[in-house]
Amino acid sequence: MIKINLLGAPKPKRGGKRVATTTITDMTGMGGGGGGEGPNPLFIILGLAVLALAAVAFLHYQATSKSDQLQTAINHEEQExxxxxxxxxxxxQEQRVRDNYERRVQVIDNLRASQTGGPVNLLTMIGDTVNNTDAVWLNTMQDKGPTIDLEGTALSSNAVANLIKNLQKTGYFKSVEMTDTAQDPASKDLQEFIFKLTCEKQKS
Structure with a gap:
């Protein structure tokens, strides 16, 4: 009788060597060494984190440097x-002193130009009184016999009050009254007042 081996492998003889068979499962372990593992994802994440921190630190340094430069420039401008x-x-201040001096010098000229009569010592007394009073100067003076009308400008109402007191202390006048006062609309930089005084002479 003839026997056919359908498995395709010869039937081992008794006492002979066994032929090693290789299965598909065994071949999976024979990789030829070419199937190694890839890079660890944890290392990739750590590397990206380090790069991100370095970028943030660099941007922070640039922003801080620009801020310091800007603050230095601001401090310099404020100092300037x-x-x-x-x-x-x-x-x-020097301009005000100069203007005040020029106005005081003009007081005598204004009084001389506006004076219609009267003793010279009265003119001198009024000029000295104005010069001894701060922040005030006269523009015109009119001698009306028993009274003298003065018109001038002052930097404050206190300056006008001081002028009235100084005129009363001279002994030339029986009374000194302020008839009008108003802020000068032409003055923009300084607060100036226009005033008018009526001085009643002492009876001789």
Whole structure:
């Protein structure tokens, strides 16, 4: 009888060597060494985190540096503004002193131009009184016999009050009254007052 081996493998003979068979399962372990594992995802995440922190630190450094430069520039400008303000204040003060001096010099000229009569010592007395009173100057004077009308400008109402007191102390006048006072609309930089005084002479 003839026997056919359908498995395709010869039937081992008794006492002979067994032929090793290889299964598909065994071949999976024979990879030839080419199927190694890829990079660890944890290392990739840590690397990206380090790069992100470095970028944030760099941007923060740039922002801080620009902020420091801007603050330095601001401090320099503020210091320069304070210096210029001090220079301007000194200039304004000197200008006011100069203007006050010129106005005091003009007092005598104005009194002489507006005087219609009277003793010279009265003119001198009024000029000296005005010069001894701060922040006030006269524009016109009219001698009306028993009274003298004065019109001038002052930097404050206190300056007018001081002028009235100084005129009363001279002994030339029986009374000194303020008939009108108003703020000068033409003055924009300084607060100036226009005043009018009526001085009643002492009876001789």
């Amino acid at each position: 503004n304070r210096r210029l303000a001090a220079v301007k204040a000194k200039y304004d």
